Amino acid sequence: MTPQAATPAYRRLSVEERRSQLLDAALSLFAHRAPEDVSLDDVAEAAGVSRPLVYRYFPGGKQQLYEAALRSAAEELEHCFDEPREGPLLPRLARALDRYLAFVDLHDAGFSALLQGGSVVETSRTTAIVDGVRRAAAQHILRHLDVADPGPRLRMTVRMWITAVEAASLIWLDEDKQPPLDELRDWLVDQFGAVLSVTARRDPQTAALVDALAADG
Template identity: 50%
Template sequence: MTTGVRRRMGVEERKRQLIGVALELFSHRSPEDVSIDEIAAAAGISRPLVYHYFPGKQSLYEAALRRAAEDLAERFVEPREGPLGARLLRVMGRFFDFVDEHGPGFSALMRGGPAVGSSTANAMIDEVRQAAYEQILAHLDVTTPPARLHLVVRSWVSLAESTALIWLDGRVIPRGELELQLVHDFAALAAVSAAYDAEMAEILLRIVADEPAEGPFGDLLGRLMGLGTRLPGQRVP
């Protein structure tokens, strides 16, 4: 027969518990809609005890944000094996897993929420973007990117972020289609840039040389070639 006596938590263990509880609540509702009382109730402690560990909701939100940021950054980590298109597709799958699991929290993080104007929160968001940027460069086997590649990768990371936010508003387009489309977007951005720059052309040719016809990049090429059969006035050969 159990006595119902709770085990006393140490300071760090209690902080981790509160961060986990807050992150779970922020994942289902916008942070500004979650109260300290709700966090305390979910953690099974009193409101004053929450304030004993965190000065206020802002500091707890930023601690939860730190954990979420670290988790999100890890979604871009992928073994550097096999064709790039397949690697990027797996990365996008894990990225949208995070967005799906933490929808309102992800939206609040990227659009504002209670951390608006917080230099700490903004720095964490930038860290996630930087981690994603560095991972993509590593997949491209580039340590010092030329200016146009820097632009392509930064633009693509921003595009993935904005696409996820738009998708959350109604989830109209099937998630799997968006994941593949974002991989195609990366290839398209790189191809357009390669048309203007010899270094980018060399990088692009190196990428596509290892791409199978049945991979994401081969799929894009097939879709583009198929457009000619559907355009008005075009003859089917």
């Protein structure tokens, strides 16, 4: 962990730049290894800085760094579903899923470790961050559905579909990233349409929405 004079780390960085450099290094490590297999030394080495410097920015050590990295990943994930409200709905959903699945593809091991739980650094705070992403995704989708006051059946349908997408992502990583991303995306979009139609049979609000979607298709 000896500082290496020639690394870009020794450019003068602002506090914000340095913090974000450390977070990037941590995220790329957490993305490919389970959190318990990443040490602060690894983060220091990946960022080309000394371990004390990492501690200066994250005095809470690995737990604090992990939570900060997770929060920055969560922000990125939330942006996936932040799609302009223009054009037919299902293609919008397909574009959001493209971004989401690209994130899953890029951060594979870290994504699994986080969602499968059981990690030694998982706490109620990290669980709350993950739940926040789920809630944000549901809110984005409900806004796209353009329903003034979504009822419990419609909200439940959207939340169930989001969980199914999460499960699909984990299984997809487990199965050597099969089927190809394009097929997985279309499959998930079709499932969304199908579960909405099932809910439409017992919920007039969802029935009106499904009719509107068919007209808009």
